[in-house]
Amino acid sequence: MENIKKEVLPDGEMVMEDILAKYPPKVAKKRSKSIVPNDSSREQSIQSNVRTVPGIITQRGCCYAGCKGVVLGPTRDIINLTHGPIGCGFFSWLTRRNQTRPGPEGDNYMPYCFSTDMQDDNIVFGGEKKLKEAIQEAYDIFHPKAIGIFATCPVGLIGDDIHAVAREMKEKLGINIFGFSCEGYKGVSQSAGHHIANNQIFKHVVGLDDKRKKGKFLINLLGEYNIGGDAFLIEDLFERCGLTLISTFSGNSSIEQFANCHTADLNLVMCHRSINYVADMLEKKFGIPWMKINFIGANASAVSLRQIGKYFNDKELSRRIEKVIAEEMPAVEEARKEVMPHTKGKLAMIFVGGSRAHHYQGLFAEIGMSTIAAGYEFAHKDDYEGRKVLPDLKVDADSRNIEELVVEKDPERYKPRKSQEELNKLKKAGVRMKEYDGMMPDMVKNSFVIDDISQHETEMLIAKYKPAVFCAGIKEKYTVQKRGVPMKQLHSYDYGGPFAVFKGAVNFYREMDRTINSKVWGLIKPPWDSSPEITATFGSE
Amino acid sequence: MLLRHTPEEIKERKALTVNPAKMCQPIGAMYAALGIHGCMPHSHGSQGCCAYHRSTLTRHYKEPIMAATSSFTEGSSVFGGQANLVQAINNMFTIYNPDIIAVHTTCLSETIGDDVNQICQKARDDGKVPEGKHVIHCNTPSYVGSHITGYSNMLKGIIKYFSKSTGIKKDQMNIISGWVEPSDMKEIKKIAKEMGIKIVLFPDTSDILDAPQTGVHAFYPKGGTTIPELISTGDSKFSLALGEFATDAPAKDLNSKCKVKFKTIDLPIGLSATDRFIVALSNAADVDVPECITEERGRLVDIITDMQQYFYNKRVALFGDPDQLIPLTELLVDLDMKPVYILSGTSGKVFVRRIKEILAESVPNAKVKNGANADLFLLHQWIKNDPVDLIIGNTYGKYIARDEDIPFLRMGFPILDRVGHSYFPTVGYAGAMRVLEKILNLLMDRQDRDSSEESFELVM
Numbered sequence A: 001m002e003n004i005k006k007e008v009l010p011d012g013e014m015v016m017e018d019i020l021a022k023y024p025p026k027v028a029k030k031r032s033k034s035i036v037p038n039d040s041s042r043e044q045s046i047q048s049n050v051r052t053v054p055g056i057i058t059q060r061g062c063c064y065a066g067c068k069g070v071v072l073g074p075t076r077d078i079i080n081l082t083h084g085p086i087g088c089g090f091f092s093w094l095t096r097r098n099q100t101r102p103g104p105e106g107d108n109y110m111p112y113c114f115s116t117d118m119q120d121d122n123i124v125f126g127g128e129k130k131l132k133e134a135i136q137e138a139y140d141i142f143h144p145k146a147i148g149i150f151a152t153c154p155v156g157l158i159g160d161d162i163h164a165v166a167r168e169m170k171e172k173l174g175i176n177i178f179g180f181s182c183e184g185y186k187g188v189s190q191s192a193g194h195h196i197a198n199n200q201i202f203k204h205v206v207g208l209d210d211k212r213k214k215g216k217f218l219i220n221l222l223g224e225y226n227i228g229g230d231a232f233l234i235e236d237l238f239e240r241c242g243l244t245l246i247s248t249f250s251g252n253s254s255i256e257q258f259a260n261c262h263t264a265d266l267n268l269v270m271c272h273r274s275i276n277y278v279a280d281m282l283e284k285k286f287g288i289p290w291m292k293i294n295f296i297g298a299n300a301s302a303v304s305l306r307q308i309g310k311y312f313n314d315k316e317l318s319r320r321i322e323k324v325i326a327e328e329m330p331a332v333e334e335a336r337k338e339v340m341p342h343t344k345g346k347l348a349m350i351f352v353g354g355s356r357a358h359h360y361q362g363l364f365a366e367i368g369m370s371t372i373a374a375g376y377e378f379a380h381k382d383d384y385e386g387r388k389v390l391p392d393l394k395v396d397a398d399s400r401n402i403e404e405l406v407v408e409k410d411p412e413r414y415k416p417r418k419s420q421e422e423l424n425k426l427k428k429a430g431v432r433m434k435e436y437d438g439m440m441p442d443m444v445k446n447s448f449v450i451d452d453i454s455q456h457e458t459e460m461l462i463a464k465y466k467p468a469v470f471c472a473g474i475k476e477k478y479t480v481q482k483r484g485v486p487m488k489q490l491h492s493y494d495y496g497g498p499f500a501v502f503k504g505a506v507n508f509y510r511e512m513d514r515t516i517n518s519k520v521w522g523l524i525k526p527p528w529d530s531s532p533e534i535t536a537t538f539g540s541e
Numbered sequence B: 001m002l003l004r005h006t007p008e009e010i011k012e013r014k015a016l017t018v019n020p021a022k023m024c025q026p027i028g029a030m031y032a033a034l035g036i037h038g039c040m041p042h043s044h045g046s047q048g049c050c051a052y053h054r055s056t057l058t059r060h061y062k063e064p065i066m067a068a069t070s071s072f073t074e075g076s077s078v079f080g081g082q083a084n085l086v087q088a089i090n091n092m093f094t095i096y097n098p099d100i101i102a103v104h105t106t107c108l109s110e111t112i113g114d115d116v117n118q119i120c121q122k123a124r125d126d127g128k129v130p131e132g133k134h135v136i137h138c139n140t141p142s143y144v145g146s147h148i149t150g151y152s153n154m155l156k157g158i159i160k161y162f163s164k165s166t167g168i169k170k171d172q173m174n175i176i177s178g179w180v181e182p183s184d185m186k187e188i189k190k191i192a193k194e195m196g197i198k199i200v201l202f203p204d205t206s207d208i209l210d211a212p213q214t215g216v217h218a219f220y221p222k223g224g225t226t227i228p229e230l231i232s233t234g235d236s237k238f239s240l241a242l243g244e245f246a247t248d249a250p251a252k253d254l255n256s257k258c259k260v261k262f263k264t265i266d267l268p269i270g271l272s273a274t275d276r277f278i279v280a281l282s283n284a285a286d287v288d289v290p291e292c293i294t295e296e297r298g299r300l301v302d303i304i305t306d307m308q309q310y311f312y313n314k315r316v317a318l319f320g321d322p323d324q325l326i327p328l329t330e331l332l333v334d335l336d337m338k339p340v341y342i343l344s345g346t347s348g349k350v351f352v353r354r355i356k357e358i359l360a361e362s363v364p365n366a367k368v369k370n371g372a373n374a375d376l377f378l379l380h381q382w383i384k385n386d387p388v389d390l391i392i393g394n395t396y397g398k399y400i401a402r403d404e405d406i407p408f409l410r411m412g413f414p415i416l417d418r419v420g421h422s423y424f425p426t427v428g429y430a431g432a433m434r435v436l437e438k439i440l441n442l443l444m445d446r447q448d449r450d451s452s453e454e455s456f457e458l459v460m
């Protein structure tokens, strides 16, 4: 980060005043708590996981989107049945790029969209009967192992009891059927949906299969959703290191793998936001410790692998890990050298999700780019400020209704993988178990941290800083590019990728070079237009 | 196989929809509202619907889609969304300064029974709507009809708020456009201009959803029907409504509100439907058809003459929205093709009747279905049982096309994986020429790919 010149970042407080000036006073007051000019030398606090102001143009989606789209979407062998009018099911149909490898014979329902397509008489008289019939029909045609029922907004309001229907049909058909009360109005963002999804998987699937897989080092990867094939690269790396992956929540996953995940000896948490509570529950119930890792960026990937090596404390494993890193690094270095002259010193902004806005900062740094503004769409305070804030987090009205599972030690299957003594030793050796410091400490002074950024704030940031690249989602894509500023989608990767681990880093370096330095940015102004330069200028040059 | 669980055997379904061929009302309302100049659509419900609709429209147009939401929480779902909507209206005018806010509902606000009309009035009474600015609304319960119904309902809302009759007729006619692309709306305006007819086209998404790259993001691009134009629709001499499903009801409303006589015809897709469109225009405005249009028609017929052997008897499966499918089926018949499967998720009895009429002689056994459980799963099963030479529909058809190795023409909404639809029309004679070109390319590429070396043709 040393390559940002001081004068590039104007005083944060002043910029903030400008941003807030356009808001009605009440809105300005509320938003001011979610916009923080960063200064990690001080105690900082950001408001997050709160309601979006109505009428503000937000990036956020709903609870259903988080539940069905994010968490269960990537699981291939379950029929995900949306109980509701047609829209919700239609719009979550194949739009999230989770890749999967079912093999030639395996079940794969991901290319399908299943819906009860509720009509007005279902809204008036209730939709349970139609739901039951739909489950029966799905069973008769497809004979799936499992069916998940996803509630949309009207379902909760008209009082359909999807869980009772699930129990009844499970009994009748003898397959696993369970429901998700993920009505869109619950919580304040997709995050509530992640929680509901994970809870139900934990209740209805985890622990159903005790068979321990062969292998010496059994791990789960939590919070990796295999966008654009990220998980495939990670899986390949694990295999070459000699690590046995039991299950991924939930990229390239199957229900069977979830059922078996409690047999692993270590949980790796990738996206802290969407899954840290599952890691906690697996530890409490089964005694599996967890560590936060990050497979975005070559450096972060190497660090993460070495941490895993230290955790298992096995010479052969560590040797193999080093070998794999050594094999991967030359290509990374070569690509870095190649793009560095085109990217060094340029500025990035990242506003996505619940972890990527943090993870991708390291990847940008590897090619000399600095992230001067970042924020999450639906993360919580701990994702910004670190887990140290957890004990003081207050539960507000919107979170209260999202179930917190009470988990206890499993009477038979709880088995601490490491004794307290061993854990202490690991800590001394620099292995950070169950820790996460969040995004803010990693960001430079006067950079901006903004939670749930609005369209207006996006425009202001771009106007003020003219970043070399702005990263967000599809809804922001063209508002940014119409300003002559390159935009990279970091939800869908713009249908490119994968960007995880070493090979992904190489892809990303080259992708950034292309994105930022494409000829098109110089073609916007016609030769006969003599008005002053309004196309992209790169802030740090 | 992508759709590996789709069996050949067709079991009747009553409750389960698999791979739908329709969307919900609000996205249609949002699209229609985007065709009004200076208008910001607003989704009265929880955030998800708005995010989904914006995302889908964005992916289809590769353009900014600006729309806001009432961001319902559990509390608003219990106590009603009045406070959210009033606050949203105030915020939108303050921050984004639209001329019009077009509110539509979602299944959430409909289920709890929010009275949006009354809430909008409250916003006005409370002084949240600045002088000269407007809030309009329509109801779009997603559990009734489809995205087409929502589009139609927004048009009705627009008429209700804006159309006025001064008692003095203007020398102009209205064209109420069904759901077509900005390129199509441009083409309709071009045709009217060539005929020397002054029209008010609404909605009109051209110059909004096909905005040029200039280095400046115009929050409200220059296109769209303007407020004075909308007001003047009440004084027009006549309305031509294009596409019965989307525009018949709005045209009726305008007639009963402002006494503007109307005629509802098909969207001018293909030769015969464009012929009817031109005749209707010429009759309504009492003008002759100019030479340039006759020539354009002649060019279209020339392509058919030259290439008709490649169309002849080819079996086609098509899915999408009724207003497109009806004239498109007719075009295929004009080309001597065989539309054997025609399917739409949008309900309405007229659909089957019209299609059957069109196919009565050429394909009497065609399978035609719309409404409940008319979905792509069923279409795929039909195809598995008796294959086709070509599939026409929105992007979701590509999964069937790939599994069954069938040429695939993207037409309809949404098209998520190609560009062109927003720039090149499919309406009018020029549009039909483009459709023909695309069909020919697909069929002839297939012949080139599949023919044996000895029968590989240089000239076709």
Ligand code: SF4
Pocket (backbone or CB within 6 Å): A084, A085, A086, A087, A088, A089, A091, A152, A153, A184, B024, B025, B026, B048, B049, B050, B052, B105, B106, B107, B108, B142
């Ligand atoms: S909740 Fe209703 S309005 Fe929203 S996307 Fe779903 S079907 Fe459409």
Ligand code: SF4
Pocket (backbone or CB within 6 Å): A070, A223, A224, A225, A271, A273, A274, A352, A353, A354, A355, A356, A491
């Ligand atoms: S932060 Fe990213 S990885 Fe985590 S749930 Fe979100 S989109 Fe997915």
